[in-house]
Amino acid sequence: MGHDDPISLVSTSAAPGAAEPVDAAVLGTGSWGTTFAAVLADAGCAVRMWGRSAEVCAQITEHRINASYLPGITLPAGIAASTDLDAVVAGARLIAVALPSQTVRAVLSPLAGRIDPAAVVVSLMKGVELGTQERMSEVLTDTLGLPAGRVAVVSGPNLAKEIAVHQPTATVVASTDEATAALVAHACAVPYFRPYTNTDVVGVELGGAVKNVIALAVGMAQGSGFGHNTTATIITRGLAETIRLGAALGAQAETFAGLAGLGDLVATCASPLSRNNTLGRHIGAGMSLAEAVTATSGTAEGVKSCGAVLELAQRHGVDMPITQAVAAVLHHGLPVSAMTEALLSRPRKAEGG
Numbered sequence: 001m002g003h004d005d006p007i008s009l010v011s012t013s014a015a016p017g018a019a020e021p022v023d024a025a026v027l028g029t030g031s032w033g034t035t036f037a038a039v040l041a042d043a044g045c046a047v048r049m050w051g052r053s054a055e056v057c058a059q060i061t062e063h064r065i066n067a068s069y070l071p072g073i074t075l076p077a078g079i080a081a082s083t084d085l086d087a088v089v090a091g092a093r094l095i096a097v098a099l100p101s102q103t104v105r106a107v108l109s110p111l112a113g114r115i116d117p118a119a120v121v122v123s124l125m126k127g128v129e130l131g132t133q134e135r136m137s138e139v140l141t142d143t144l145g146l147p148a149g150r151v152a153v154v155s156g157p158n159l160a161k162e163i164a165v166h167q168p169t170a171t172v173v174a175s176t177d178e179a180t181a182a183l184v185a186h187a188c189a190v191p192y193f194r195p196y197t198n199t200d201v202v203g204v205e206l207g208g209a210v211k212n213v214i215a216l217a218v219g220m221a222q223g224s225g226f227g228h229n230t231t232a233t234i235i236t237r238g239l240a241e242t243i244r245l246g247a248a249l250g251a252q253a254e255t256f257a258g259l260a261g262l263g264d265l266v267a268t269c270a271s272p273l274s275r276n277n278t279l280g281r282h283i284g285a286g287m288s289l290a291e292a293v294t295a296t297s298g299t300a301e302g303v304k305s306c307g308a309v310l311e312l313a314q315r316h317g318v319d320m321p322i323t324q325a326v327a328a329v330l331h332h333g334l335p336v337s338a339m340t341e342a343l344l345s346r347p348r349k350a351e352g353g
């Protein structure tokens with residue numbers, strides 16, 4: 001690695017001054033898992049990936065490509081992918097998970113109690129689990145039997161396809177344990193990807209999960225033909241309801257003004273690369289949910305997480321009208337045209353209320 005090593009990421013058996021590569025595992029060979037694996041490899045880590053498709057794993061290992069999820073990208077050398085979960089995590093000091101949020105518990109359950117005691121586990125996901133209303137770091141600690149301090153979350157304005165071609169961006173690495181956050185930040189820092197650390201795990205995770213729901217709402221408005229005033233209104237009021245939920249769950253308000261809050265909200269709502277924004281636009285243009293899912297390649301987390309975020313809000317008595325409207329359109333048959341009326345005809349109130 002070409003940068004300082006403030007904490008113990010490298011093997012203690014390394015010769016003085018000679019940093020050994022970090023053993024890292026990435027679970028999930030979709031667009032973000034593959035891109036984050038490339039970032040780790042560029043930062044000097046030795047990276048193994050786990051995926052359920054033998055064909056995708058072979059492409060990554062043998063040809064340094066992932067044609068379905070990152071077409072046109074050549075991956076850095078040294079990434080090996082396999083369908084053998086046990087072999088991929090064995091000996092890894094950093095295990096990053098990039099799977100659709102609703103699948104994480106089932107995929108990781110076989111690893112319960114079997115993670116290397118020195119390893120940290122990193123959530124790259126932006127979702128909330130339906131039924132339990134758990135954030136992804138909670139699903140990881142629950143499923144793997146880990147203390148919260150051994151889990152970190154990476155979240156920010158991080159559209160995978162931009163990072164895969166080394167466009168510059170920053171991110172937030174959050175953990176309740178500052179040393180864990182610093183360790184993960186160290187492992188993924190490269191000239192085009194700058195990690196900041198934070199201990200507000202709740203705020204960082206909520207920022208990532210709720211912005212997907214707000215991006216769906218923005219997409220629905222754009223697909224209906226509305227312009228920038230409507231987009232800006234949804235982004236701003238979407239941030240307001242995210243902050244309200246965060247306050248109820250103990251997050252720090254300033255986190256939502258940062259990269260994992262406003263930063264990611266703006267990137268996702270503005271970019272046609274966003275699957276949530278794209279799916280929302282299809283719905284706004286008149287497609288059914290099934291048609292929109294088919295027309296959108298990749299995981300649009302907000303489709304399922306809108307229900308889980310709403311459950312969480314209702315459990316804590318928090319008003320989230322945009323989230324409620326998105327869930328009503330996607331899952332309860334509310335026409336997009338009625339969504340606008342439902343939101344704009346609410347009782348007037350003070351802006352900060």
Ligand SMILES: NC(=O)C1=CN([C@@H]2O[C@H](COP(=O)(O)OP(=O)(O)OC[C@H]3O[C@@H](n4cnc5c(N)ncnc54)[C@H](O)[C@@H]3O)[C@@H](O)[C@H]2O)C=CC1
Binds near residue numbers: 031053159
């Ligand atoms: N793509 C992006 O730009 C970013 C995505 N994220 C988050 O990362 C997480 C993963 O997203 P992506 O990699 O983009 O999704 P993706 O749709 O590109 O890939 C999902 C991967 O999970 C696999 N998968 C799906 N169901 C599975 C199951 N039941 N068992 C095992 N594997 C399964 C798929 O085969 C695929 O390899 C999501 O929470 C997303 O919000 C976060 C930041 C950026």
Ligand SMILES: O=C(CO)COP(=O)(O)O
Binds near residue numbers: 157160268273300
């Ligand atoms: O999280 C993302 C950017 O930060 C990716 O957004 P989508 O999941 O909507 O593509």
